[in-house]
Amino acid sequence: GQNIDQPTExxxxxxxxxxxxxxxxxxxxxxxxxxxxxxxxxxTFLSYNVLDGLEExxxxxxxxxxxKGYSYLLLKELQMKDSASYLCAVRPFYGGxxxxxxxxxGTKLSVxx
Amino acid sequence: xxxxxxSPSNKVTEKGKDxxxxxxxxSGHTALYWYxxxxxxxxxxxxxxxxxxxxxxxxxPSDRFSAERTGGSVSxxxxxxxxxxxxxxxxxxxxxxxxxxxxxxxxxxTRLTVT
Numbered sequence: 001g002q003n004i005d006q007p008t009e010x011x012x013x014x015x016x017x018x019x020x021x022x023x024x025x026x027x028x029x030x031x032x033x034x035x036x037x038x039x040x041x042x043x044t045f046l047s048y049n050v051l052d053g054l055e056e057x058x059x060x061x062x063x064x065x066x067x068k069g070y071s072y073l074l075l076k077e078l079q080m081k082d083s084a085s086y087l088c089a090v091r092p093f094y095g096g097x098x099x100x101x102x103x104x105x106g107t108k109l110s111v112x113x
Numbered sequence: 114x115x116x117x118x119x120s121p122s123n124k125v126t127e128k129g130k131d132x133x134x135x136x137x138x139x140s141g142h143t144a145l146y147w148y149x150x151x152x153x154x155x156x157x158x159x160x161x162x163x164x165x166x167x168x169x170x171x172x173x174p175s176d177r178f179s180a181e182r183t184g185g186s187v188s189x190x191x192x193x194x195x196x197x198x199x200x201x202x203x204x205x206x207x208x209x210x211x212x213x214x215x216x217x218x219x220x221x222x223t224r225l226t227v228t
Contacts, residue, residue: 042219043156087156101146105155
């Protein structure tokens, strides 16, 4: 089966650093994605990892360890606007007719002043 | 440029009625996906279209659900004989191609409420 786990909720303080973890068990692996979703809005793409290591993009970084089935999203210099749900998703299949993503339930991050 | 658009934004229907949800992908995107998001649940894959290939329907929860994509562009998701458990936000996404390196762009969703 396909299973993706991430914490349900997290709280952090403005200006701080927060790490959101994601573990996955899927039938295959062809990339891991992080999306941000503000309440009532569509998810927006944050990052994509397919090889082990850290990908940095401004205040956001994403890490992947394929051997451990583990990823994290690191948010630095938190701002109030970062309050949102963060969705971890895995693409288990390679190309062809199977292009869907398997999503975790999302982590709701609340940033406090 | 224009993003993915979906209509209607909200739909309230009575149990047993049929509904049609529409998705207009980003122009030139060959891949189109339908997901649904129920309260407290993650996004659930429904169906995937890639170019002229046969769609991947492996996520459709029952035979009451169907989707088509006309001319490789606009897609319609149809739910027949709606049930209360069909209440959810239905999200459409499109990408330049089916490879994972292509980012999926999501539309704003259609909130379906079955009473």
